[in-house]
Amino acid sequence: MSEAWIIDACRTPRGIGKAGKGALADLHPQHLGATVLRALAQRTGIDTALVDDVIWGTSAQRSRQSGNLGRMSALDAGYDVRSCGVTLDRFCGSGLTAVALGAAMVMSGMEDLIVAGGTEMMSMPGRREEGIVLPDVGNLRLRAAHPQSHQGICADLIATLAGITREATDQLALQSQQRAAHAIANGYFSRSLVPVYREDGSLALGADEYPRPSTSLAGLAALQPSFGAIADTPLDATGITHRQLVQQKYPGLELQFIHHPGNSSGVVDGSAALLLASPPFARAHGLKPRARIVAMANCGDSPTLMLDAPVPAARKVLKKAGMTVADIDLFEINEAFAVVAERFIRELQLDRDQVNVNGGAIALGHPIGATGTMLVGTLLDELERRDLRTGLITMCTGGGMAPAVIIERL
Numbered sequence: 001m002s003e004a005w006i007i008d009a010c011r012t013p014r015g016i017g018k019a020g021k022g023a024l025a026d027l028h029p030q031h032l033g034a035t036v037l038r039a040l041a042q043r044t045g046i047d048t049a050l051v052d053d054v055i056w057g058t059s060a061q062r063s064r065q066s067g068n069l070g071r072m073s074a075l076d077a078g079y080d081v082r083s084c085g086v087t088l089d090r091f092c093g094s095g096l097t098a099v100a101l102g103a104a105m106v107m108s109g110m111e112d113l114i115v116a117g118g119t120e121m122m123s124m125p126g127r128r129e130e131g132i133v134l135p136d137v138g139n140l141r142l143r144a145a146h147p148q149s150h151q152g153i154c155a156d157l158i159a160t161l162a163g164i165t166r167e168a169t170d171q172l173a174l175q176s177q178q179r180a181a182h183a184i185a186n187g188y189f190s191r192s193l194v195p196v197y198r199e200d201g202s203l204a205l206g207a208d209e210y211p212r213p214s215t216s217l218a219g220l221a222a223l224q225p226s227f228g229a230i231a232d233t234p235l236d237a238t239g240i241t242h243r244q245l246v247q248q249k250y251p252g253l254e255l256q257f258i259h260h261p262g263n264s265s266g267v268v269d270g271s272a273a274l275l276l277a278s279p280p281f282a283r284a285h286g287l288k289p290r291a292r293i294v295a296m297a298n299c300g301d302s303p304t305l306m307l308d309a310p311v312p313a314a315r316k317v318l319k320k321a322g323m324t325v326a327d328i329d330l331f332e333i334n335e336a337f338a339v340v341a342e343r344f345i346r347e348l349q350l351d352r353d354q355v356n357v358n359g360g361a362i363a364l365g366h367p368i369g370a371t372g373t374m375l376v377g378t379l380l381d382e383l384e385r386r387d388l389r390t391g392l393i394t395m396c397t398g399g400g401m402a403p404a405v406i407i408e409r410l
Contacts, residue, residue, distance in 0.1 A: 004103035004276050005289035006407065009377030010039050010194045011272035013205045014365040017122030023205040024196060024269040025123035029058075029065045032196065032271035033073025033119040039194040040115060040273045041079070044287060049080035052111035055102045056087045057094025057118030057369040059398075060127045069119055073271075083115075089369075091135075091398035092336060094118050095272060096372025100405055102276045103293040112281035117273035118369040134235065135399055136303075146303040147245035151398065152227040154306040155259045155337035157246055161305075162343055166258035169338035170220040173263035173362045175352075176335060180359025181213035188358055188385060192377040210266040210365040225257035226264070249304045263338040268365030272373035291380050294390070294406040295321035301400045307340050309402035310394045311347045317392065317404040325350065328406070329388035332375040334395035335360035344394075357382060371395065376407065383409045 012035055015024030024032065033056065041048050056070025071085025090097040095118030102116035121127070134150070136142040149157070159169065183189060184207070195206040231243040247253060277287055297317035301309035310333055318324060325348055333344045333355060345355055358378060361371065372395055379391040394404035 001107050002109055002278050004106040004293040005279060005282055005410070006291040006293070006380065007275040007277050007282065007287045007289060008040060008044050009272070009274040009380060010036050010043065010192050011374045011377055012036060012194055012196050012270050013208045014268040014270040014367060015205050015209045017267040017269050017365070017367070019123045019125060022123050022269055023209055027196070027198070027204060029069055029119050029121045029124070030073045030076045032121070032269065033069060034076035035196050036117060036194055036271045036273040037074055037077035037079065037115065040275055041077070044275055046113065046275070046285070049082045051079065051083035051113050051115055053105065054083060054085035054115045055098040056085060057090070057098040057372065058087050059089050059091050059094050059120060059368040060124065061087065061089055063124060063126055065119070065121060065124060073119065090401065090403065092334065092366070092368050093372055093395055093397035093401060093403045094369040095374065096376070096393060096395060096403045096405060099274055099373055099376055100296040100403055103296060106276050106278050107293070112278045114276040115273055116276060117271065117373045119271040120368040120370050121269045122267045122367060123269050137236070147248045148303050148306060148399070149242040149245045150227065150230055151306055152259055152264065152337065153231055153242045153246065153255070155339050156227055156255055156257050158305055158308055158343060159258050159339040160253065160256045164339050164342055168342055169258055169263045170217060172338045172342050173220055174215060174217055176356065176359045176362040177212055177215040179357060180211050180363035183358035184208065184211065188382065189378070191381050208364055210268050211363045215262065220262040223260040223262050226260050228257040231255065246304065259337050259339070263362060265336050265361035266365030268367050270365070270367035270370045270374065272370045272377060274373055274376055289410045290384070291407045291409045294408045297404045299402050299404070301402070303400035306398060306400050307336060307396040309400055310340065310344050310396050310404070313394050313402035313404040314348060314392060317406055321406050323406070328390050328392045329354065330357060330379060330382060330391045331355045332379045332391065332393045334366065334371055334375065335362045336366060336396050338362060340396050372403065376405065380407065380409065
């Protein structure tokens with residue numbers, strides 16, 4: 001089996017994901033996708049006619065994000081019509097799954113040059129309609145077997161069961177903001193960052209828009225939990241509430257509500273892309289690899305907990321690679337909610353100075369279908385900056401799943 005080499009990675013800045021407020025919110029999702037696809041082709045000098053497939057992650061495939069966003073973005077970027085495209089949905093894990101599937105195609109020998117990436121416009125009107133937050137909505141048979149609540153309530157549920165406190169999650173959130181501010185101030189994201197321009201050539205956004213470097217523990221402590229009121233709101237005509245969904249699996253459990261906007265991932269718009277090639281193709285076309293894909297894994301866990309699969313996914317991918325936690329230099333665990341990263345660190349007994357070293361989604365934002373691809377690029381940049389070798393990326397997704405990927409710098 002061949003290796004899959006990472007040739008390059010790039011991403012847009014993350015714009016605030018609110019219509020009328022975010023710098024990217026008035027742009028078309030295909031415009032964002034085209035921005036990174038065009039940049040990737042220009043940076044590497046590839047002939048886009050040789051791209052075997054563009055594998056794209058997008059969770060909310062509706063409205064302007066429907067109609068195979070990967071293919072349409074590639075056409076909008078000026079790619080040769082012979083480069084195909086497909087768009088997939090693994091909720092928050094879509095962008096990382098795009099990378100894994102692309103790598104698998106190259107490693108199998110079936111393809112030689114793949115672009116993997118993703119786009120999500122969180123500001124898109126109608127994005128939060130039914131079915132996005134609750135995958136089982138309307139299917140009472142599935143709901144009875146696997147009740148799936150709002151993701152924020154799932155975060156509070158995990159914290160309640162694991163005994164993780166509001167103070168611990170606020171401390172992690174503060175560190176995310178501080179690390180992101182330090183990384184931005186020192187240009188750690190500059191290698192991958194691609195500015196977004198409007199059609200008239202004016203700059204739409206050149207730097208991440210969401211971070212709040214003035215965040216303090218006192219400010220975080222003053223924020224009210226977000227999901228207590230949602231817990232007792234009926235979902236639909238059946239009258240069932242999120243709290244009742246949880247209690248189907250955990251009868252009598254008293255939920256502790258600790259998550260709020262300051263220790264949850266930011267709602268943002270963004271896109272990212274990564275170029276994968278087989279070693280023979282790369283050598284023949286003068287493409288210098290930056291890293292290789294070591295191992296990939298997917299893992300399911302409780303749909304009711306929803307966010308708890310990154311730990312078993314990490315263990316699974318480490319076993320596939322014949323590695324242990326001690327063999328990994330840096331980790332990226334998506335900060336969908338602070339409890340996800342906090343539990344990951346505790347369960348795997350990790351050194352906090354190896355995890356999300358440049359901040360995470362709490363500070364930078366989480367553009368659902370693009371985040372996984374972004375994390376691969378961020379990790380690769382940091383491995384190079386620190387002259388380190390190996391990194392592991394994983395993230396929770398809706399439905400109680402997690403993809404995981406290990407990369408090795410070359």
